[in-house]
Amino acid sequence: MLRGFKNFLMRGDVIVVAIGLIVALAFSTLIKAFTDFVINPIITRLQGKGSIGLGWQLGSPGNAATYLNLGAFISAIVYFVVFMAIVYFMIIIPYKHVQARRGVTVFGDPTPAKTCSACLSDDIPAAASKCRYCGTEQPPAA
Missing domain, CATH: 1.10.1200.120 (Large-conductance mechanosensitive channel, MscL; domain 1)
Structure with missing residues (x-):
């Protein structure tokens, strides 16, 4: 301890x-x-x-x-x-x-992020393929 x-x-x-x-x-x-x-x-x-x-x-x-x-x-x-x-x-x-x-x-600077269309969380990394909160598939980063 x-x-x-x-x-x-x-x-x-x-x-x-x-x-x-x-x-x-x-x-x-x-x-x-x-x-x-x-x-x-x-x-x-x-x-x-x-x-x-x-x-x-x-x-x-x-x-x-x-x-x-x-x-x-x-x-x-x-x-x-x-x-x-x-x-x-x-x-x-x-x-x-x-x-x-x-x-x-x-x-x-903060890392680029995108918004999930299902749960509207706005802190998903731009390269993520799934939402970390609801598991919805995410479109590829532009």
């Missing part, structure tokens, strides 16, 4: 995912600090006149609970875009490259 657990942990995929999560968390902290301490002050300054942010006060003046803060929303969008770009360029692309050298295709 412990040997199986050890084999599971030592698989390459588990290690890659664990490292990816650690790197993603570190970048998340860095990007959050960037948006909080660089982007937010710029957005607040664009509003001008001592405003607490880019947006509108919906209730009594100075009440942060009733302030519609568009600056925080723009900051969250910037955070998301930068975070996803870093994940893509620093984790996904190198992982695809390493797997390609091993002969494994990851994150590739």
Whole structure:
């Protein structure tokens, strides 16, 4: 039982995912600090006149609970875009490259599929001669 657990942990995929999560968390902290301490002050300054942010006060003046803060929303969008770009360029692309050298295709285009005329399942491989779900004969691929 412990040997199986050890084999599971030592698989390459588990290690890659664990490292990816650690790197993603570190970048998340860095990007959050960037948006909080660089982007937010710029957005607040664009509003001008001592405003607490880019947006509108919906209730009594100075009440942060009733302030519609568009600056925080723009900051969250910037955070998301930068975070996803870093994940893509620093984790996904190198992982695809390493797997390609091993002969494994990851994150590739889906394989061509056709739809069964009897059961309407749409994930039958294009080269299949029978439907995997209902067993209906399939026409040859065009």
